[in-house]
Amino acid sequence: MKSERLDKTVAFILQGGRKEAVKLIKSGEIAVGGNVIKDPAAKINPHKDRITLSGKEICYKEKIYIMMNKPLGVVSSTDDGGVTVIDILPEEFLRRGLFPAGRLDKDTTGFVLITDDGDFAHRMLSPKSHVDKEYEVFLAEPLEEGAEKKFSDGLTLGDGYQCLPAETECIDGGKRIKFKVILREGKYHQIKRMFAACGNRVAALHRTAIGGVHLDSSLKAGECRELTAEELGRITGGE
Numbered sequence: 001m002k003s004e005r006l007d008k009t010v011a012f013i014l015q016g017g018r019k020e021a022v023k024l025i026k027s028g029e030i031a032v033g034g035n036v037i038k039d040p041a042a043k044i045n046p047h048k049d050r051i052t053l054s055g056k057e058i059c060y061k062e063k064i065y066i067m068m069n070k071p072l073g074v075v076s077s078t079d080d081g082g083v084t085v086i087d088i089l090p091e092e093f094l095r096r097g098l099f100p101a102g103r104l105d106k107d108t109t110g111f112v113l114i115t116d117d118g119d120f121a122h123r124m125l126s127p128k129s130h131v132d133k134e135y136e137v138f139l140a141e142p143l144e145e146g147a148e149k150k151f152s153d154g155l156t157l158g159d160g161y162q163c164l165p166a167e168t169e170c171i172d173g174g175k176r177i178k179f180k181v182i183l184r185e186g187k188y189h190q191i192k193r194m195f196a197a198c199g200n201r202v203a204a205l206h207r208t209a210i211g212g213v214h215l216d217s218s219l220k221a222g223e224c225r226e227l228t229a230e231e232l233g234r235i236t237g238g239e
């Protein structure tokens, strides 16, 4: 990789304009290898030099993949209205043209992937994608005996849609109110409609894993972090 102008690199990383980058550089917010550099034309190596903004590392990456623990009441679609998962991203991600690669209902919490990789998001959102999605489901009433067989055979929803086989496991020691469910597809309100087809109602829903990668238990509601390369590999390997 040839050397690059500092202002161009900062603008690229932050997905902002060159003018904004120049302003940040001249105000002494940007350091390269620990040294503040105020010359926008300074040459650096974007792949090797450690660049920081207000002391926090900002990385030169082609694409970024974020795991968020979506809080209740926040929408995961950018065109649904209301506060979105993008609105609550930390400042360092704000200007990267990010969008959610998958949907959760406003009243569902848990693992949402956010990226600026259009191809990846498209593949994740495609009906042909069979990446496993794992949920914790809290029911309004105990689940009827034998319902697990309906899930593993492939439930038929109220509108006649025939679901792919899904795994269920009771995780409250037999009270039959709390279940782990693994789906290999993602239709609109699918979990809620599956339990409705068994005459029950979902009281709360939390997504715990995507493609075998578990939501980091250290992330509180609304917090996020980048996926590791290994986690990303596992998710894309399962498509």
Ligand code: URA
Residues within 6 Å of the ligand: 103, 104, 105, 106, 108, 188, 189, 190, 191, 192, 193, 205
């Ligand atoms: N199924 C639902 O019903 N809602 C979600 O948010 C995700 C899966």
